[in-house]
Amino acid sequence: MRQKSINNSFLYFGLVLFAIVAIIPFLYMFSTSMLESSYSIPFPPKLFPSRINFSNYFTAWKSNNFGQYFANSLLVATSSTLIIMFVSCLSAFGFSRIKFPGREFLFSIFLFSMMVPSITNITPIFTIMKSLDLIDSYFGLTLLYSGISIASNTYFLRNFFLIFPHELEEAMTIDGGTRWTCFLHLLLPLSKPAIATFGILTFAGNWDEFLYALIFIKTESKRTLPIAIKLFEGQHLNNWSLIFAASLIAIVPILIIYILFQKYLIKGGSLDGTLKE
Amino acid sequence: MQKEKISRGLNQWLEVLPYILPSLILVTLFVIYPLIRNIQISFFDYNILKNKTLDFIEFKNYKKLFTSKEFYLALRNTIIYTTATVAGQLFFGLILANLINCIKKGQTFFKVITYLPVVTSWVVVSLLFKYIFAAGKSGLVNYFLVSLNLISTSIAWLQNVESANFVLCVFGIWKGVGWTMLIYFASLQGISKTMYEAAVIDGASALQRFYKITLPLVKNTTLYLLTVLTIGGFGAYIHVMMITNGGPMGQTRELMNLVYDTAFISWNFSYASAQAVIMGLIIFLLSFVQRKITKEMEN
Numbered sequence: 001m002r003q004k005s006i007n008n009s010f011l012y013f014g015l016v017l018f019a020i021v022a023i024i025p026f027l028y029m030f031s032t033s034m035l036e037s038s039y040s041i042p043f044p045p046k047l048f049p050s051r052i053n054f055s056n057y058f059t060a061w062k063s064n065n066f067g068q069y070f071a072n073s074l075l076v077a078t079s080s081t082l083i084i085m086f087v088s089c090l091s092a093f094g095f096s097r098i099k100f101p102g103r104e105f106l107f108s109i110f111l112f113s114m115m116v117p118s119i120t121n122i123t124p125i126f127t128i129m130k131s132l133d134l135i136d137s138y139f140g141l142t143l144l145y146s147g148i149s150i151a152s153n154t155y156f157l158r159n160f161f162l163i164f165p166h167e168l169e170e171a172m173t174i175d176g177g178t179r180w181t182c183f184l185h186l187l188l189p190l191s192k193p194a195i196a197t198f199g200i201l202t203f204a205g206n207w208d209e210f211l212y213a214l215i216f217i218k219t220e221s222k223r224t225l226p227i228a229i230k231l232f233e234g235q236h237l238n239n240w241s242l243i244f245a246a247s248l249i250a251i252v253p254i255l256i257i258y259i260l261f262q263k264y265l266i267k268g269g270s271l272d273g274t275l276k277e
Numbered sequence: 278m279q280k281e282k283i284s285r286g287l288n289q290w291l292e293v294l295p296y297i298l299p300s301l302i303l304v305t306l307f308v309i310y311p312l313i314r315n316i317q318i319s320f321f322d323y324n325i326l327k328n329k330t331l332d333f334i335e336f337k338n339y340k341k342l343f344t345s346k347e348f349y350l351a352l353r354n355t356i357i358y359t360t361a362t363v364a365g366q367l368f369f370g371l372i373l374a375n376l377i378n379c380i381k382k383g384q385t386f387f388k389v390i391t392y393l394p395v396v397t398s399w400v401v402v403s404l405l406f407k408y409i410f411a412a413g414k415s416g417l418v419n420y421f422l423v424s425l426n427l428i429s430t431s432i433a434w435l436q437n438v439e440s441a442n443f444v445l446c447v448f449g450i451w452k453g454v455g456w457t458m459l460i461y462f463a464s465l466q467g468i469s470k471t472m473y474e475a476a477v478i479d480g481a482s483a484l485q486r487f488y489k490i491t492l493p494l495v496k497n498t499t500l501y502l503l504t505v506l507t508i509g510g511f512g513a514y515i516h517v518m519m520i521t522n523g524g525p526m527g528q529t530r531e532l533m534n535l536v537y538d539t540a541f542i543s544w545n546f547s548y549a550s551a552q553a554v555i556m557g558l559i560i561f562l563l564s565f566v567q568r569k570i571t572k573e574m575e576n
Contacts, residue, residue: 025394041408043420087300109309127328128311147308204396230518251397
């Protein structure tokens with residue numbers, strides 16, 4: 001019995017160590033954002049704020065259209081996530097439930113396209129965007145985000161759709177249902193947890209996307225948050241309390257979504273697949 | 278007979294087309310076509326404004342690439358980063374998953390906390406690491422190390438190549454461990470408890486149980502993670518942009534940073550395409566080989 005409790009405290013000791021390493025940087029960021037204004041790093045470092053002071057948050061929010069950037073990111077991330085999930089569900093349905101010649105071949109092209117990061121093809125993507133007049137447009141950025149993550153989402157959703165037995169569909173068709181009703185009223189409702197999981201991961205990825213947004217959005221007022229933060233850092237060089245106040249504002253939506261949906265995300269461990277950047 | 282087959286195929290296509298057409302268009306436009314076009318551009322003089330390939334220059338870009346110091350430096354950095362972060366994430370992720378799997382109370386709590394770095398923006402946590410590893414005695418890491426008497430004077434972490442690469446690797450591991458933990462945890466849940474109980478009765482120590490039961494049973498998960506993490510490691514670039522900005526003197530750039538700088542700072546798109554092709558080829562070969570090995574081990 002005693003052996004067991006020693007073992008247990010050893011386990012918790014290890015876990016607390018991991019937790020501390022994970023959390024300390026955030027704590028440090030938070031306490032720095034509460035400082036008056038820190039052009040130099042305070043010595044000794046403070047992990048806990050000595051007083052609550054949100055003035056940097058107000059300054060950050062008001063300066064450089066930060067509220068606008070926030071809205072921009074929200075718009076781009078939401079619309080692209082909706083498109084990606086809808087199109088991926090459709091094609092996952094096509095690839096899993098309908099037989100047609102060349103299916104395996106087409107699907108293997110999808111698989112192949114997942115093996116090389118899209119960012120390596122940046123030059124042709126640039127010219128495509130340019131010739132379609134999609135530079136500096138949210139529509140363009142949304143389409144691009146959709147194009148590059150549809151293959152992987154299709155792949156994972158297809159795996160999920162394949163689980164359902166064909167009898168379900170047959171029963172529905174006998175009752176007069178079409179393919180479309182099967183898709184809309186059978187598969188989609190049954191796959192809600194998977195769709196939610198992939199949807200959240202996709203949203204988080206799009207919210208955080210950096211390089212394409214940097215290259216394709218030119219107008220200052222149209223920028224998204226990650227770019228704004230990078231430029232913010234350049235403008236307020238070494239004013240870390242302001243930079244971190246802005247950073248914390250930028251990560252709040254993801255943290256809220258994460259805490260609200262952590263059950264899905266954490267249970268869905270094996271579903272997450274390669275959606276990580 | 279043949280005719281019948283064709284018309285049936287056509288009908289099936291008509292049926293499936295509404296479902297797959299949007300994805301086919303988008304994937305072709307933004308993934309497949311760029312992939313092919315990229316290879317083509319790398320063999321030509323290229324005018325980006327007119328999107329015209331001019332003279333065929335054969336392997337000129339590739340010859341330049343394989344004789345350039347920059348490329349080998351970036352390749353070296355990428356290999357260091359990928360090797361260190363993949364090994365670190367697998368190692369710590371497996372330990373963490375095991376620890377969480379063994380406790381009864383607080384599983385969710387520890388999962389949520391250790392997953393936090395994974396969900397946080399790359400740009401933001403990169404900045405955070407730049408700040409934590411700041412030079413001088415007030416940098417957080419320096420302060421800890423000096424206080425614990427592990428170093429006598431503070432280190433200028435980001436000012437020399439070796440320590441800067443070290444910081445980048447630590448960052449990669451810190452950012453990704455939560456994710457490997459989650460995947461390992463899911464696979465540990467699938468191992469039946471009776472196996473461990475039987476081993477305990479047979480007198481196996483905790484370490485023996487780990488080596489003889491856990492490790493072999495998470496082998497497939499490990500191989501899967503190995504592939505995904507390697508691809509991720511090779512394609513990573515934000516951390517370099519934000520933490521060192523390639524410095525000192527462009528010596529910490531990784532492959533993707535080199536491609537970006539060549540294209541959007543030097544405006545040499547044709548050369549950037551060649552760099553990207555080699556990078557894509559390396560990643561493709563790596564994941565191809567890993568897939569082959571995985572398949573063979575499964576059989």
